[in-house]
Amino acid sequence: MxxxxxxxxxxxxxxxxxxxxxxxxxGKRVFENVSxxxxxxxxxxxxILMNEYRLSPINPKDRKFLEEEMDKFFFGDGPSAIDNLTPQG
Structure with missing residues (x-):
């Protein structure tokens, strides 16, 4: 089950x-509260973030940014707007 x-x-x-x-x-918080x-x-x-901002998860600064974005995505005000990104529709 x-x-x-x-x-x-x-x-x-x-x-x-x-x-x-x-x-x-x-990670523990996500596991307990996210589907x-x-x-x-x-x-x-x-x-999208990684491609738009050319981020590398190997780079500690980029990884920190992605962690902060993940926290906002799930537990904050939602995802940050991405500069210069046009929604497809």
Missing amino acids: SRMVNCVLLKKEAEGLTRVPYPGDL QEAWTQWVSHQT
Whole structure:
């Protein structure tokens, strides 16, 4: 049986992640409060951030930025607007 969580992003009970997706306290918090569906949304947003700003997860400064964005995405005011990005539709 799948593990269920009350997802902070979707505001409903949904299937949880199967493992902690990120190290440290932030990863534990995400594991306990974020659904698989919401995590997939974050991964898509993170990919856009990495491509738009040419970020590397190897670079400590870039990794810190992505951690802060992840925290805002799930537990803050939502995703930051991305400069010069035109929504597709």
